[in-house]
Amino acid sequence: MKLRTRLLIFSSIFLLVLPWFGFHFTARIEQSLLEGQEEAQSMVASAIATVLNGYTGLFDIAENALYVYPVKTLIDIDGYDEDWQALLPRMRVYRDEKDRPVFSLLLGDDPDYLYAYLKISDSHIVYRNPRYVPLDASDHVRLEYLDKNTQRHRLVILAEAQGRASVYEVTKDWRYWKSGNNISAVYAWWRETADGYDLELRLPRDWVEPNRRLSLSVVNVFGENERYVDTIVSTHSNAIDGLNPLMFQSAEISSVIKNLSESDSRICVVDRYRRVRAVIGGQKVQIPLCNNIDRVSEKLVNRALQGQTQVSRLQREGETLIVAAHPVSNEGKIIGAVMVSKNSRQILAMQRDTLMEIALASLGLFVLVFASLLFFSSWLAYRINRLQKEATGLIDASGRFVREVEFSDSHRKDEIGELARSFSRLLDRLNSYTRFLETVPRMLRHEILNPVNTISMSLQSMPGESAPKPLQTAGAAVTQLQLIVSKLTEAASIDEALSQDAMEVIDIAALLAEYVENSQLKHPQANLCYSGRTKGVYIRANDIRMVQLLDKIKDNALDFSRPGSPICFAIDVNHGGYVRITIKNEGETIVEEQLSLLFQGMMSQRTEKTGQPHLGIGLYVAHRISRFHQGKLTIANREDGSGVVVILELPLAERAAAEKTTSERTE
Amino acid sequence: MNKTIAIVEDDADQRRYYAAALREAGYTVEEYEDRQQALNAFDGQLPDLAILDIALKSEVGGGFEICRYLQQREPKLPVLILTSRGDELDRIYGMQLGAWDYQTKPVSLDFLKVRIESLLRIGEINSDNGSSTGQVQCFGDLCLNTRTMQCFWQETEINLTPTEFSILLALAASDEVVTLDALISATRQGVVEENTISTHILHIRKKFRAIDAGFNCIKTRYGLGYQWCC
Structure with missing residues (x-):
């Protein structure tokens, strides 16, 4: 895997973890926000409770008070209970002395009217008959209240049939009307039901202000002709002249805690009978608390009324509702409870926003980091590649320095720069050592040839036409010395010389065939043979060098073969992309251990003196030439032990290049 | 008239042998052992032919310098470079500078005499503006x-x-x-x-x-x- 890919994969994995952390972080934030909210609400509840502690009077309302529910819907006076649906469970049941339920009652108010809904059980309804003058001669409902002058008013509501009921103000004895006029300001509707009748009515709200005293009584009349009042069941225990206090949601409490309320939270105050005394705030949010006190809330209320401070989180329609409940007490006695509720929509919205921001920021960061990493890793990879290319370019195929050591990155201060510098130092040292090695033979030649020249010239200056024997010997020795130096120089500078040679596509088979033929002419006493193709095998090479290589191998073969034994050259192209040239001779074999050392130079196996210097340089030069041509030169003993085989393998030229050469030849 | 041949060679023995052989052949020979000495002498009178070694004492390419100087002064002056440096590059460089021939040591004195003779002859013909006579x-x-x-x-x-x-x-x-x-x-x-x-x-x-x-x-x-x- 490439450096860049690896870096990107790793970084991506870590980058992807970021949003996950963000998510967890926001969850934690949400949790702590909710907890903070709970605490805050609990404190608000506690504060309100403390404020309300002083207002004992507001809570100190008799248990027999009639609770007036604030009605939110329009009440249609039609004797049906649809408009009261939400409040029906709160109906209060009144019983006779035998504990039989006689009627149940709901009171409601809005700013204009006071409403009442009564469900009356009556197995036999006695309607009003004009024959009977007294108003208590039929089933009826009595309504009693105090007006603003603390004047007591008595109203009788009765009917001759189902439908709109008549309302009369009556005298103290409930029997006769005061004016005889139907009081139209009170609107009432009488409707028969399976077990009696329902009565729905309304009266102006301001009639009961500010005394707020009212009572309702259901009067059951018995008999058809002889009518008499059978039972009177009243909201007040003293059915004759008791009046129940009316309990509205408290305006005083509302005014006290108004300033503590917020639009997105609702404060609800209940008394110790769990009657809602005030509901403030919450206009902006839908919080069902205190509209319709549910069980959970009721449990909360109960607990608060037992003196416990409660905070709880309710899940409602996908929203989290936080409700704090706190008891209101007076002189150690619990007189009510405050509930503060707030939905967590805001918190959740905040959390959503934060999440979104984190997601966006993560994405942005991801893209940014990804791009930077991509750029950075590409840059690094580019620099490493460049360093590699530059380093490779310094040295040619045969390992010689072709250029000055210089890297583009060597002035950089980072690790790659350091690498380039140490690379540079290393190569510089290597280069100078190589140069030193290369110069040694040249210097040596220079130093040796000068004295040799002197000797040679002094010998030449010796007088006399036919030189005496010692002089001839000295002359031969000088020539020998020159040969040695010349061969050493050749070997030392072979790589440099090779690198300057022009390469072209040549027909190695033709060259070899001609070479063998000509060598036979040159060495008439030798026995050379050739097998294989005589043309059409193309390689990329320098022909002079190929001949030089063949010369070295041939000379070696001649030296080591028995006189007159065949030296066989063969060419074979069936070796992949290589041509294989083998030269076999018959004669001495080579010690196995020395086989691999033969190409190292200065290795010679010759035992006899041939008059030629034997430095073992020939095979070294041959090896360098074959290596320069990307070839492979091996030397081995023949399997039957009859001699030595030299194998030269050279890469074939590409087909296109070979064909081009062929067509040029034929032209 | 005797031809003057200048030999610039830092090795005294070799120089002496060249000089002796050439004097024997009838030339006037001037011997110099380094670049400075040779250039000082050439400032006065140019020889008819110069034999130069490349490495002169501490100057690795002293011979090349002299060759360049001579070719600037007199392009038709035959210059023979005689050196132990047989590298192809040196050879090419010497020829580019205008050397007429480049011989590597050791050299046979007889060959040297023949070569100098022909170089001088070519020089003469060139200065006669190419009236080519001969075989x-x-x-x-x-x-x-x-x-x-x-x-x-x-x-x-x-x-x-x-x-x-x-x-x-x-x-x-x-x-x-x-x-x-x-x-x-x-x-x-x-x-x-x-x-x-x-x-x-x-x-x-x-x-x-x-x-x-x-x-x-x-x-x-x-x-x-x-x-x-x-």
């Missing part, structure tokens, strides 16, 4: 003047060094394959690396192809030598 041998399109060492291919003159001329002459004069050994002796040098001949052949071919792209008269006989075959 001209023609082989087809190739004409060689052995006295002036001039070479003509299809009547165009080709500028060859004396060594190249000797090789070409040896090749052209033979109908058969000329072996490398024969060519080496034609250059009249003692020990020559085989590749030196190949390099010379390469240069000769290049010079011919510069005026005749289709030139292909020098055939390589792999393993044996070369053949003039036209």
Whole structure:
């Protein structure tokens, strides 16, 4: 895997973890926000409770008070209970002395009217008959209240049939009307039901202000002709002249805690009978608390009324509702409870926003980091590649320095720069050592040839036409010395010389065939043979060098073969992309251990003196030439032990290049 | 009139031998051991021919410097570089600077005398503005003047060094394959690396192809030598 890919994969994995952390972080934030909210609400509840502690009077309302529910819907006076649906469970049941339920009652108010809904059980309804003058001669409902002058008013509501009921103000004895006029300001509707009748009515709200005293009584009349009042069941225990206090949601409490309320939270105050005394705030949010006190809330209320401070989180329609409940007490006695509720929509919205921001920021960061990493890793990879290319370019195929050591990155201060510098130092040292090695033979030649020249010239200056024997010997020795130096120089500078040679596509088979033929002419006493193709095998090479290589191998073969034994050259192209040239001779074999050392130079196996210097340089030069041509030169003993085989393998030229050469030849 | 030959060579023994041999042949010889000495003397009077060693004492390329100086002063002055540095690069560099010939040590004194004689002769002819007299041998399109060492291919003159001329002459004069050994002796040098001949052949071919792209008269006989075959 490439450096860049690896870096990107790793970084991506870590980058992807970021949003996950963000998510967890926001969850934690949400949790702590909710907890903070709970605490805050609990404190608000506690504060309100403390404020309300002083207002004992507001809570100190008799248990027999009639609770007036604030009605939110329009009440249609039609004797049906649809408009009261939400409040029906709160109906209060009144019983006779035998504990039989006689009627149940709901009171409601809005700013204009006071409403009442009564469900009356009556197995036999006695309607009003004009024959009977007294108003208590039929089933009826009595309504009693105090007006603003603390004047007591008595109203009788009765009917001759189902439908709109008549309302009369009556005298103290409930029997006769005061004016005889139907009081139209009170609107009432009488409707028969399976077990009696329902009565729905309304009266102006301001009639009961500010005394707020009212009572309702259901009067059951018995008999058809002889009518008499059978039972009177009243909201007040003293059915004759008791009046129940009316309990509205408290305006005083509302005014006290108004300033503590917020639009997105609702404060609800209940008394110790769990009657809602005030509901403030919450206009902006839908919080069902205190509209319709549910069980959970009721449990909360109960607990608060037992003196416990409660905070709880309710899940409602996908929203989290936080409700704090706190008891209101007076002189150690619990007189009510405050509930503060707030939905967590805001918190959740905040959390959503934060999440979104984190997601966006993560994405942005991801893209940014990804791009930077991509750029950075590409840059690094580019620099490493460049360093590699530059380093490779310094040295040619045969390992010689072709250029000055210089890297583009060597002035950089980072690790790659350091690498380039140490690379540079290393190569510089290597280069100078190589140069030193290369110069040694040249210097040596220079130093040796000068004295040799002197000797040679002094010998030449010796007088006399036919030189005496010692002089001839000295002359031969000088020539020998020159040969040695010349061969050493050749070997030392072979790589440099090779690198300057022009390469072209040549027909190695033709060259070899001609070479063998000509060598036979040159060495008439030798026995050379050739097998294989005589043309059409193309390689990329320098022909002079190929001949030089063949010369070295041939000379070696001649030296080591028995006189007159065949030296066989063969060419074979069936070796992949290589041509294989083998030269076999018959004669001495080579010690196995020395086989691999033969190409190292200065290795010679010759035992006899041939008059030629034997430095073992020939095979070294041959090896360098074959290596320069990307070839492979091996030397081995023949399997039957009859001699030595030299194998030269050279890469074939590409087909296109070979064909081009062929067509040029034929032209 | 005796010709003056300047020898610049830091090795006293060698210098003495060259000088003795040349004086024996009837030349006036001036000996200098380094660049400074030689240049001081050349400021006054130029010799008729200069023999230069490349490395002079501590100056690795002192001979080249002198060669450049001489060629600037007198382009027609024959310069023979005689050195133990046999590198191809040195050889090419010397020729580019205007040296007439480049011989590697050791050199035979007899050969040196012959070579100097021909260089001086060429110099004379050149200064006579090319009134080429002498023995001209023609082989087809190739004409060689052995006295002036001039070479003509299809009547165009080709500028060859004396060594190249000797090789070409040896090749052209033979109908058969000329072996490398024969060519080496034609250059009249003692020990020559085989590749030196190949390099010379390469240069000769290049010079011919510069005026005749289709030139292909020098055939390589792999393993044996070369053949003039036209």
